[in-house]
Amino acid sequence: MNTHIEENYLKAIYKLSADAKGAVSTSALAAELGVQAASVTDMLKKLSARKFIKYEKYYGVSMTKSGIDCAIGIVRKHRLWEVFLVDKLGFSWGEVHEIAEQLEHVHSEELTNRLDAFLDFPKVDPHGDPIPDKEGVVRQLPTILLTRLKPGERGRIAAVKHDGKDLLDYLDRHNLVLENEVEVLEILVFDGSMQLLVAGREQYVSEKIAENILVVRG
């Protein structure tokens, strides 16, 4: 059994491993967790001693099987709780991340699995991120960045990359929510901004916003 803090380190390493191709750097972790690099070094030694990670001094860190299992377990709990908060308690998708950060550290496999069943085994969380199943299997959807669509093409919004409240609230106001159909009308060469048809309404989004939206083609 691990402490909340160890779990947060594992989660962060897992998250950064997905992006970065190679090993994760100490400074990237420090930034992600909001602590000093020296603190990260200390913790990496501890997690390494417990075989959750493979840590090479001055090089970086990668995860072992047991580290990945642990991280996936936390992600599963986080995303299930987010579904609960939105679907059952009526929170907006921008409000739930912070609360789920706390709920994800409740230790009870029985609880997690019953929650899963209560929610009817959801496949994705309110941001479209996939929810690992009981066995830790993550079913990834074949999504692409909205920016990859050309004028005239269509897609269904499948996920949003970041979970900051600001972005999510903005997307809410522009109907850019999960499952909605989007058609690209035009892409401005000047700044890469896109003119979209969403829920029967035309609107523009900046390239930066569009880069945070993942769609399923079609």
Added chain:
Amino acid sequence: MNTHIEENYLKAIYKLSADAKGAVSTSALAAELGVQAASVTDMLKKLSARKFIKYEKYYGVSMTKSGIDCAIGIVRKHRLWEVFLVDKLGFSWGEVHEIAEQLEHVHSEELTNRLDAFLDFPKVDPHGDPIPDKEGVVRQLPTILLTRLKPGERGRIAAVKHDGKDLLDYLDRHNLVLENEVEVLEILVFDGSMQLLVAGREQYVSEKIAENILVVRG
């Protein structure tokens, strides 16, 4: 904002204050929390400095208004989560205490209040203990110990004093669950054990068990 540990101290002081008439002793707290008396002394100094409690060396401890508010807030969360676990996730009342001990430390007033509404503002938890409302008001039922009933008298089970799994499972097997009607048929002078009529079945319970059951007369 307090740590989990501080919250557990406040909860324990609150609980013991209800029983004990006067101030709560260091050793009682140590026993309740499963730590050494020396650790309790340290923490009492800290909580006292923050005005959550009134602490007099060698005498004992009592709570201030802000300490009581804090403790009631935790109790409210604990009991609401217990209702959730039993009513929505199908746990038995013996399984939920441990999980609720973790959930009660999630900090979000909005979450607590939405959970309350989702559960339809329950008045008591699965053990019959009253749930404080949003304003911290606890509505106590006029309950008496089952042992206070005389042969021929009846009562409705309103609460169980302890939340150990063993006792709760035993009560489950004997239909001694919340809301059930009980009629006292006989009390043995020899050992104080009671012959009861519960849910159409006659059965005996020891005096020790009976002392843990609270009923509403009638």
Added chain:
DNA sequence: AAATAAAATTAGACGACTCTAAATATTTGT
């Protein structure tokens, strides 16, 4: 390839919470 910049680690310290052992205060029994 040496000098400089950037990143990572070590060293030493601190706060939170805990412990054991020793000292002190209170209560109890005769």
Added chain:
DNA sequence: ACAAATATTTAGAGTCGTCTAATTTTATTT
């Protein structure tokens, strides 16, 4: 009321996770 038993506090230390400052390693620049 005084000695013995019990309860409580203090003293000193350990673990966990964090920090800053100093050092070492790696990367970059010229």
